[in-house]
Amino acid sequence: MSKQQIRSSTMVRLICPSCHSSLESFGAGVQCSRCHQVFPVLGSVLCFSQAGRAAWDDNTTHQFGFYDDRYADFAQASGSVFEQDTLVALHVHTFKMAQVDALMSSFQLRKDSRVLEVGCGHGWFLRWLNNRYHAQGIGVDISPAAVNLAAVNDWAGNEYYAAEATQLPFETASFDLVCALDVIEHLTHEQKRNALREMVRVLKPGGNVLLYTLHVDDKYTDFWFKRTWARLRGGERAICERERIAYEEEGGHLRSNFISVQAMQVLAQESGLADVQVLPFHAICTSIYDLYVTQFVIIPIMNLINRAARAWRARNSPVISPQVSPPAPIAPRWKVTFVKVYQPVFAAMMKLFCTMDRPLIARGHFAGMFVVGQKRAQK
Ligand SMILES: [Zn+2]
Numbered sequence: 513m514s515k516q517q518i519r520s521s522t523m524v525r526l527i528c529p530s531c532h533s534s535l536e537s538f539g540a541g542v543q544c545s546r547c548h549q550v551f552p553v554l555g556s557v558l559c560f561s562q563a564g565r566a567a568w569d570d571n572t573t574h575q576f577g578f579y580d581d582r583y584a585d586f587a588q589a590s591g592s593v594f595e596q597d598t599l600v601a602l603h604v605h606t607f608k609m610a611q612v613d614a615l616m617s618s619f620q621l622r623k624d625s626r627v628l629e630v631g632c633g634h635g636w637f638l639r640w641l642n643n644r645y646h647a648q649g650i651g652v653d654i655s656p657a658a659v660n661l662a663a664v665n666d667w668a669g670n671e672y673y674a675a676e677a678t679q680l681p682f683e684t685a686s687f688d689l690v691c692a693l694d695v696i697e698h699l700t701h702e703q704k705r706n707a708l709r710e711m712v713r714v715l716k717p718g719g720n721v722l723l724y725t726l727h728v729d730d731k732y733t734d735f736w737f738k739r740t741w742a743r744l745r746g747g748e749r750a751i752c753e754r755e756r757i758a759y760e761e762e763g764g765h766l767r768s769n770f771i772s773v774q775a776m777q778v779l780a781q782e783s784g785l786a787d788v789q790v791l792p793f794h795a796i797c798t799s800i801y802d803l804y805v806t807q808f809v810i811i812p813i814m815n816l817i818n819r820a821a822r823a824w825r826a827r828n829s830p831v832i833s834p835q836v837s838p839p840a841p842i843a844p845r846w847k848v849t850f851v852k853v854y855q856p857v858f859a860a861m862m863k864l865f866c867t868m869d870r871p872l873i874a875r876g877h878f879a880g881m882f883v884v885g886q887k888r889a890q891k
Pocket residue numbers: 528529530531532533544545546547548549
């Protein structure tokens with residue numbers, strides 16, 4: 513990526529995240545024309561998220577510590593970026609992503625729609641979105657390490673910046689859709705309020721918000737299953753230890769940051785969203801499928817076939833010179849056939865599992881919630 517590309521976004525106008533004034537070039541980075549804050553380039557991305565670091569609260573410091581310092585390990589643990597991409601590009605393989613897909617279709621994205629993902633991590637969701645809806649997007653994450661990984665692996669023309677959810681470096685009314693999946697549970701309630709206000713600010717009137725976040729009840733999450741397992745094996749002491757590790761180390765999930773459906777509804781409405789819907793999702797059946805069946809059955813099988821197919825191609829095709837940037841995933845014929853057979857089975861399973869989850873959801877026991885809303889047309 514050239515320095516020119518780093519300086520100017522081709523999609524939206526970048527502004528100072530603190531005072532909203534225009535930016536000027538400054539060395540390899542940029543500087544605010546009014547408050548003179550300097551935002552440097554770290555790796556290959558412009559970094560807005562370190563500017564106020566001295567004033568960060570404990571929660572932000574903790575989240576940054578987890579996601580920035582350990583990001584490379586974290587990404588590696590969740591499988592090679594490219595293999596994940598090939599899987600998500602082909603079909604929706606978790607119930608949660610099927611639900612995201614269903615909500616996404618209702619937004620009627622076009623090729624020129626502008627999408628912002630807040631808390632984009634290594635960027636798999638924006639690449640999925642590009643593959644599925646041909647929309648290009650901008651990803652921001654507090655972690656420069658994460659967005660650098662995203663930028664390096666991008667084949668879709670997305671842009672990435674290190675920025676805080678509560679202070680976005682984009683001009684008002686820039687985006688058609690703002691997404692934040694599994695992000696706002698990492699923010700305190702005050703930060704949630706500010707982040708939502710920022711998301712709505714950068715939305716165009718009539719634009720949509722899509723969020724997924726954990727429920728305060730915290731049932732049927734990965735950590736809940738691990739805690740239950742610990743209780744069965746080692747009693748109360750093991751649970752305490754397990755809980756400490758789960759919340760404080762594995763993913764920066766601090767339970768004090770989780771939210772109820774009612775509080776979420778109020779927060780979304782206060783931020784200026786209309787037609788807010790909060791949809792509980794993931795009780796025991798859908799969670800087990802998404803967390804364990806996909807992880808231990810579906811993905812390993814797909815990866816195995818994937819690897820075999822790649823090895824077969826390598827043996828039977830001439831040597832190709834290494835490419836500069838990673839190629840976009842293509843769907844070979846076997847995968848298209850696989851999806852054709854699997855998709856109706858998957859749809860039937862989802863219907864059944866969601867029905868089985870319904871009594872638990874009705875009693876308030878569920879893992880998380882989707883939030884959708886629209887920015888009011890005149891504001
Ligand atoms: Zn400024």
